[in-house]
Amino acid sequence: MATKPPAENMARSTKQRTAILELLEHDDAFRSAQDLHAILREAGSKIGLTTVYRTLQAFAEADIVDVMRLPGGDHLYRLCSAEEHHHHLVCRSCGRTVEVAGPTVERWANKVAADHGFTEVGHTLELHGLCAECSQSFKAQ
Amino acid sequence: MATKPPAENMARSTKQRTAILELLEHDDAFRSAQDLHAILREAGSKIGLTTVYRTLQAFAEADIVDVMRLPGGDHLYRLCSAEEHHHHLVCRSCGRTVEVAGPTVERWANKVAADHGFTEVGHTLELHGLCAECSQSFKAQ
């Protein structure tokens, strides 16, 4: 897949934004702003941490990336293919991520909410485990 | 319900721990450590913020309270009645909380995980919306 233009609703296309996007495209795991910043600096970029944060935020608002929260509270970002609502199944060893549609959960959530008189219901759901490969390694060991 | 002794696996029972527990017992919404600290100080207690944090952490580890994370990343705590695994349906206006069992979700999560070769799967799920009462208020307005 070729690098997309940074975003429709962001006024300008800059080196920094392009660099961040490219990085995300070659990565199928969630990364933190700090991670991405470190990688970019490592690669010789002079990009600022503030910019990385701002850019990722903008991407998130534009639905270009998905955000997830670590137990510690940090934000992780990942380029997402699916357009519609979906959830993530994340390997807690290698970070590999699978996108999962969850019509079952949506229905369940709506029903439960209705049962209790709640309206305007949203939900957050995350699955985490060990992917096939990492399961192997652990077993081998 | 009478105030329970602070905890089986905490060595000592102190005024501070009892105070925190009592507060949680009279509250059916999630509260932050800072909130609880503020309330206790308001009520004349000289309890320290550090203590509140530590106590809540200990309670959480002992499964005396449930923890949830705000989008901002803060921790919220609430005394929980159900012993088994369950989820929460939280009103984002008044904070009222309903405990919800989710066998449907558990099953779904396990199936999805298995389909992708994942093992040792866990999940986090949260429902948030407007409770019946708050829905009314908003409509009226």
Added chain:
DNA sequence: TAGGTGTTGACAATGATTGTCATGACTGGG
């Protein structure tokens, strides 16, 4: 190419949470 405007980046500021450590409060044994 020139200018206006959106972006950047260094730095300071925020704010929740955690670490530290001397002082103080429980509890069981005598």
Added chain:
DNA sequence: CCCAGTCATGACAATCATTGTCAACACCTA
């Protein structure tokens, strides 16, 4: 009932991700 030993407390400093600020800069269009 009192004492010692140990665990808990609280004031304070330290962390650390994230956000705010603002002058300097880069992109895009005319």
